[in-house]
Amino acid sequence: MSVAAGLIVGMTRIDKNPGNGKNAVEVRGLVKHYGSTKALDGVDLDVREGTVLGVLGPNGAGKTTLVRVLSTLIQPDAGHAVVAGYDVVKQPRALRRTIGLTGQYASVDEKLSGWENLYMIGRLLDLPRKKARSRADELLERFSLTDAAKKAAMEYSGGMRRRLDLAASMIGSPAVLYLDEPTTGLDPRTRNEVWDEVQRMVAEGATVLLTTQYMEEAEQLANELTVIDKGRIIARGGVDELKAKVGGRTLQIRPSDPAQLAAMAQAIREAGLDGVAGAQAVPDEGLLYVPILSDEQLTAVIGLLGTRGFSLAHVATALPSLDEVFLAITGDKATVTDTTPQEVAA
Ligand SMILES: Nc1ncnc2c1ncn2[C@@H]1O[C@H](COP(=O)(O)OP(=O)(O)O)[C@@H](O)[C@H]1O
Numbered sequence: 524m525s526v527a528a529g530l531i532v533g534m535t536r537i538d539k540n541p542g543n544g545k546n547a548v549e550v551r552g553l554v555k556h557y558g559s560t561k562a563l564d565g566v567d568l569d570v571r572e573g574t575v576l577g578v579l580g581p582n583g584a585g586k587t588t589l590v591r592v593l594s595t596l597i598q599p600d601a602g603h604a605v606v607a608g609y610d611v612v613k614q615p616r617a618l619r620r621t622i623g624l625t626g627q628y629a630s631v632d633e634k635l636s637g638w639e640n641l642y643m644i645g646r647l648l649d650l651p652r653k654k655a656r657s658r659a660d661e662l663l664e665r666f667s668l669t670d671a672a673k674k675a676a677m678e679y680s681g682g683m684r685r686r687l688d689l690a691a692s693m694i695g696s697p698a699v700l701y702l703d704e705p706t707t708g709l710d711p712r713t714r715n716e717v718w719d720e721v722q723r724m725v726a727e728g729a730t731v732l733l734t735t736q737y738m739e740e741a742e743q744l745a746n747e748l749t750v751i752d753k754g755r756i757i758a759r760g761g762v763d764e765l766k767a768k769v770g771g772r773t774l775q776i777r778p779s780d781p782a783q784l785a786a787m788a789q790a791i792r793e794a795g796l797d798g799v800a801g802a803q804a805v806p807d808e809g810l811l812y813v814p815i816l817s818d819e820q821l822t823a824v825i826g827l828l829g830t831r832g833f834s835l836a837h838v839a840t841a842l843p844s845l846d847e848v849f850l851a852i853t854g855d856k857a858t859v860t861d862t863t864p865q866e867v868a869a
Pocket residue numbers: 557560561562580581582583584585586587588589
């Protein structure tokens with residue numbers, strides 16, 4: 524039994540009191556250095572009970588290091604963290620029984636079948652035989668692994684392994700679940716299955732700390748977001764809040780007459796369209812940039828310009844890449860101008 528396997532599941536549920544706003548995870552001033560690398564450089568975060576916190580960050584940001592500290596696999600150099608009421612450094616054993624963890628390391632025995640793996644973990648968690656059996660069946664079914672139940676885990680594809688790993692982390696219905704990039708490298712169908720399962724776990728009362736490199740995944744699953752880069756928190760807030768900060772998409776409008784750019788920008792600003800914060804005219808490019816968050820806003824902006832009698836030569840929207848989201852948040856770049864435009868009209 525690997526160390527990780529001992530950590531993947533737990534039996535204890537936090538006393539549920541929906542809406543009480545209690546934190547299931549509290550992290551303060553967490554520091555972890557590897558030589559001169561500051562993997563965690565003073566991280567503070569909270570995860571409210573029964574919610575999903577998305578920890579968004581590029582490769583090397585410190586996400587896995589954070590999850591490792593919070594699962595007692597490594598010790599922080601400074602700061603402290605409390606999960607489900609247990610201090611990660613002082614009460615590691617109690618904490619391990621409360622958390623589930625899926626991540627970038629194997630918690631599955633290669634030689635055992637999928638079903639045997641889940642059954643064994645259930646038994647290790649002191650589930651009665653009958654309960655361990657039914658839980659194994661149930662989770663294999665949930666993750667579409669029933670057909671592969673009797674196959675050895677070593678014969679599973681990458682996606683199947685990931686699903687088995689997730690199933691294993693859920694056997695004991697852990698109160699707090701860490702998902703470290705749970706869908707990186709998965710095909711869209713499998714990714715959707717994983718998302719459905721996470722949503723179901725949360726509906727059943729679990730608290731989730733999810734790390735991801737994907738804005739879309741964070742959007743699907745997270746109530747709150749924390750953006751981490753180089754071991755530091757660089758932004759946090761609700762999904763819409765962060766999107767608004769970053770601008771979601773950028774609407775690019777080319778008027779037939781470049782001389783009208785400034786008047787168009789002013790018309791948009793003065794119209795006070797719902798959620799449309801501003802418009803920026805860039806005369807050098809002959810373009811007007813308008814950050815938008817929805818198709819409704821796109822329609823409203825174009826509609827407004829039409830009503831005011833502006834003639835448009837070209838309209839496109841550009842999605843910021845995750846890199847641009849980070850750049851925008853860190854303030855290194857003012858506008859999203861060099862994305863690949865997606866044509867919406869000509
Ligand atoms: N065991 C380790 N030894 C040395 N450096 C490490 C170790 N683990 C992580 N790091 C470094 O710490 C930083 C954060 O890594 P990690 O937490 O794995 O980031 P992420 O999961 O966000 O990709 C990286 O620069 C990484 O190279």
